[in-house]
Each structure stands twice: as C-alpha cells, then as structure tokens.
Amino acid sequence: MMKLRNKNIFNIADVEFAMPEVDGKLSVLPKSQKQPLTPSDMNIPTPYRGPTRDLIIDGKIMEDNLRYINQNKAWLTGRINGYGIQDIKDVFYAGLDTSGNLYASKKQTSDEKPGKYGIE
Numbered sequence: 001m002m003k004l005r006n007k008n009i010f011n012i013a014d015v016e017f018a019m020p021e022v023d024g025k026l027s028v029l030p031k032s033q034k035q036p037l038t039p040s041d042m043n044i045p046t047p048y049r050g051p052t053r054d055l056i057i058d059g060k061i062m063e064d065n066l067r068y069i070n071q072n073k074a075w076l077t078g079r080i081n082g083y084g085i086q087d088i089k090d091v092f093y094a095g096l097d098t099s100g101n102l103y104a105s106k107k108q109t110s111d112e113k114p115g116k117y118g119i120e
Contacts, residue, residue, distance in 0.1 A: 004028065049098055056080075056094035059107065069096060080104050 001012070003026040009015060014034040019027045039046045053065045055076060066076060077088060083104045085091055094104040 009034075047099070052095040052097045052103070054093070054095050055102075056088060056091040056104070058093075059089040059091055061088060 004010070004012065004015065004018065007026065007028045009028060009030060014030050015028060016031045017027075017029040021027055053069060054062050055065055055069075056062065061073065061076065066072065073088075076094070079102050080088065080091055080094060083106070085104060085106050090107055092105045092107040094102060096102050
C-alpha cells in the first residue's frame with residue numbers, strides 16, 4: 001500500500017495492474033477512468049515541445065546547436081545583451097526552447113566562502 005501511495009494511488013480499487021520490478025520498485029497502471037486527462041483525450045492540439053537547445057555552456061558557444069537553429073554569433077550576442085550580459089565569456093549557460101524563449105544565466109564572479117550557504 002505504501003508503494004501505491006508513492007504513485008499517488010490511495011485506493012487499491014483504482015488499480016488495473018501493479019507489477020513488482022526486479023529493482024524493488026512498483027509499476028502501476030491505473031484503471032482508464034482514473035488516469036490523468038490529457039489534451040489528446042479532449043482532441044486539443046498542442047504545440048511541439050522538445051528539449052532546450054544548449055547555446056552557451058560555461059562561456060563557450062555550442063556552434064553546432066547555433067547552426068541548427070539557423071542563427072549566428074551576432075544574434076546570440078544581441079540576445080544575451082538583453083540579460084545584461086555584455087560578453088559571451090561571462091555566460092554560465094544559455095539555451096533556447098522550442099518556443100523561441102532564450103534562458104541565460106551569468107557566471108558567478110564572487111568567490112564562494114566556506115559556510116556561505118550553510119551546508120558545509
């Protein structure tokens with residue numbers, strides 16, 4: 001019952017199949033009327049959502065990914081400038097999702113001190 005609850009099933013009557021796996025985990029197939037509703041169930045079209053394409057990692061441009069999205073370094077520089085980052089070498093990570101949204105984060109410039117985050 002605990003393993004079912006870990007799968008968000010609190011009533012055993014909601015289970016179509018439950019199978020113990022060799023690794024000790026439990027695979028559960030809820031009854032069809034107890035499964036989550038999806039856009040497909042309601043014939044609602046959804047836009048494609050794929051993985052975010054890495055464009056900059058630790059100040060280095062991922063040239064293949066930039067070519068894949070048909071863009072260049074000037075475009076990328078302009079986009080990261082919007083985040084207040086002037087130099088690509090100052091970017092910790094930048095990635096573009098399939099909707100065209102760019103996420104960028106700046107490298108940390110301050111030194112970390114022991115105990116600063118309270119987990120040392």
